[in-house]
Amino acid sequence: xxxxxTISIIISILTLLFAVALGSVYxxxxxxxxxIGSKLFHSPLPETVSDTNISIIWNLRLPRSLVAFVIGGMIxxxxxxxxxxxxxxxxxxxTLGVSSGASLGAGFVILFGxxxxxxxxxxxxxxxxxxxxxxMLLGISFAGRLDxxxxxxxxxxxxMVISLFVNAIVTLMSAVKREQMQRLIYxxxxxxxxxxxxxxxxxxxIAAVGILLVFHYHRELDxxxxxxxxxxxxxxxxxxxxxxxxxxxxxxxxxxxxFVGVIGFVDLVAPHVVRKIFGSSxxxxxxxxxxxxxxxxxxxxxxxxxxxxxxxxxxxxVTALIGAPFFxxxxxxxxxxx
Numbered sequence: 001x002x003x004x005x006t007i008s009i010i011i012s013i014l015t016l017l018f019a020v021a022l023g024s025v026y027x028x029x030x031x032x033x034x035x036i037g038s039k040l041f042h043s044p045l046p047e048t049v050s051d052t053n054i055s056i057i058w059n060l061r062l063p064r065s066l067v068a069f070v071i072g073g074m075i076x077x078x079x080x081x082x083x084x085x086x087x088x089x090x091x092x093x094x095t096l097g098v099s100s101g102a103s104l105g106a107g108f109v110i111l112f113g114x115x116x117x118x119x120x121x122x123x124x125x126x127x128x129x130x131x132x133x134x135x136m137l138l139g140i141s142f143a144g145r146l147d148x149x150x151x152x153x154x155x156x157x158x159x160m161v162i163s164l165f166v167n168a169i170v171t172l173m174s175a176v177k178r179e180q181m182q183r184l185i186y187x188x189x190x191x192x193x194x195x196x197x198x199x200x201x202x203x204x205x206i207a208a209v210g211i212l213l214v215f216h217y218h219r220e221l222d223x224x225x226x227x228x229x230x231x232x233x234x235x236x237x238x239x240x241x242x243x244x245x246x247x248x249x250x251x252x253x254x255x256x257x258x259f260v261g262v263i264g265f266v267d268l269v270a271p272h273v274v275r276k277i278f279g280s281s282x283x284x285x286x287x288x289x290x291x292x293x294x295x296x297x298x299x300x301x302x303x304x305x306x307x308x309x310x311x312x313x314x315x316x317x318v319t320a321l322i323g324a325p326f327f328x329x330x331x332x333x334x335x336x337x338x
Contacts, residue, residue, distance in 0.1 A: 001284070004277060008291055015295045016069060019302045020061045024310070027053050036062070059196070067195040067203065068301040068315075069294035071256040072266055074207045076293025077214055078256075079267025080285055081249040084221045085242055086156060092267045093136070093253035096159030096246070099262045100166040101135025102128040102254055103188055106261075107170050110184045111177040128258030129251075135166055136250035140243065155246075190263035190316030192301045199259055210252040211290055217245060218282035225280065263297075263316045265323020270296055272326075 017029045035057045037043045045054075075093075082091040093099070105127035108114040116123045139159040147154040174181045220241045223231040228238050257263060270293035271285065278284040297315075300322070304315040 001278070005284075005288070008288060012069075012291055012295050015298055016065055019065045019068075019298045020057060022302060022306060023056070023061060025053070025056055027057055032057055032062075063197045063200050064192050064195045065298055065301070067200050067260070068192050068297045070200065070203050070207050071260060071263070072270070072294040072297025073290035074203075074210065074252040074256040075263065075266045075297075076270035076289040077211050077286060078249040078253040079293075080271045080282070080289050081214060081221075081245045082267070083271055084225055084282065085245050085249075087225065087227075088156065089272070090268065091156065092264075093249050094262075094264060094267075095156055095163075096250070097135040097139050097163035097166060098132040098250050098253045099257060099264070100163040100170070102132035102257050103170050103184075103262060104135070104166050104173075105129075105131030105258075106187055107173045107184055110187060111173050111180045125258035129254045132254030132258065133247075133250045135162060136254075137247065138162060140246055144239075186314065187261040188316075189314035190257070190261035190319075191304075191312070191314050192260055193305075193312060195260070203255065203259065206255045207252070207290075210248055210255075211286065213248050214245065214252075215282075215286050217241060218286055221245070221282040221286075222280075261314075261316065263319055265319045265326065266293055266297055266300075269319075269323055269326050 017032060020032050021027050021029050031049050031053065034043075034045055034049060035054050038045045038054075039058055078093045079091075082093060082095065083089055086095075106124055109124045109127050114123065114127070116126055136159070139162045140155065142162070143155045143158040146158065170184075174184060220231070220236050223234050223236050224238065224241070231238050253267070271289045274285055274288045274292055278288050297319075300318040301315050304318045305312045307313065
C-alpha cells in the first residue's frame with residue numbers, strides 16, 4: 001500500500017510539472033523549479049530564464065494548475081461521500097441539485113447583473129456557493145420530512161425533483177435575458193481561465209477543512225457501506241452522520257464549481273479508479289481520491305487549453321468526453337452483475 005501511495009504522489013508532482021510546462025510557450029521543468037525556488041526562497045535565477053517565462057509560469061500556469069488540482073480533489077471527495085452514503089456507484093452531488101442551484105445563483109449575477117454589497121468580483125462565486133448549498137439543504141430537509149427514516153432512495157428522488165425544478169427556473173431566466181445567455185452557458189460548461197493566486201488561497205482552506213472533516217468520519221463511512229441497519233447496531237447515528245457528510249459534500253462541490261463553473265464526472269471517475277487500486281477502506285479512499293481527482297482535473301485542463309491551437313475549449317466538455325463512457329461502463333457492468 002505504501003508503494004502505491006508513493007507512486008501516486010510522484011505521478012501527481014510530475015503531472016503538475018508537465019501541465020505547467022506545456023502550452024503555447026514551452027518551459028522546461030527545471031526552469032519551472034528554478035522560478036518557484038526564486039519566488040519562494042529568493043534564490044538567484046540564471047540569465048537563460050526570461051522575464052516572459054517567469055510571468056507565464058508564476059502568474060498564469062502555476063496558479064491555474066494548482067486551482068485545477070485543488071478543485072479536482074474537492075469534487076472527487078464529494079463523490080466518495082455520495083457513493084458511500086447513498087450506496088449508489090453513480091451518485092454525485094449533482095444528483096442532489098448542487099450544480100443546478102449554483103447555476104441559479106450564477107444566473108442572477110450573469111443575466112441580471114446582481115451584485116452583493118462589498119463582494120465586487122466575488123459576487124458570482126459567493127452566489128454560486130450559497131445557492132448550490134441551499135438547494136441541496138432544501139432537498140435533504142424535504143427528504144427528512146417525507147421519510148423519517150431518511151432512506152437513500154427518498155434523498156435521491158427528492159434531489160432530482162428539486163434539481164429539475166431549479167433547472168426550469170434557470171431556463172426561464174435565460175429565455176428572458178437572451179443577450180447574456182451565451183455567457184451563462186459557457187460558465188455552466190466550466191473553465192479554469194483567469195484563475196489566480198487569490199482564488200487558490202480562498203479555496204485551499206475550504207478544501208483542507210472539508211476533506212479533513214470527511215476523513216474524520218472514515219470509519220462511519222466504512223460501516224455505512226454494509227447497510228444502515230448494521231451501522232446502527234455498530235453504534236452509528238446514521239441520520240446525523242448522513243446530514244454532516246452530505247452537507248460537507250455540498251460545501252466542497254458548491255465552493256469548487258462556484259469559482260470555475262459546473263464540471264461533471266470527476267466525482268464519478270476518480271473514486272472508482274481509487275477503489276480499484278487501493279481497495280474500499282475509506283482511510284485510503286478519501287485522501288487518494290483527493291490526490292488522483294486533482295491529477296485527473298489537471299490533465300483535463302491541460303487538454304482543454306492545448307488540444308486546439310490558440311483556442312481553449314471548456315474543461316467540462318473534456319471531462320464529459322471521458323466521464324460519459326465511464327458512466328456507461330459502470331452502469332452496464334452493474335446490470336450484467338445483477
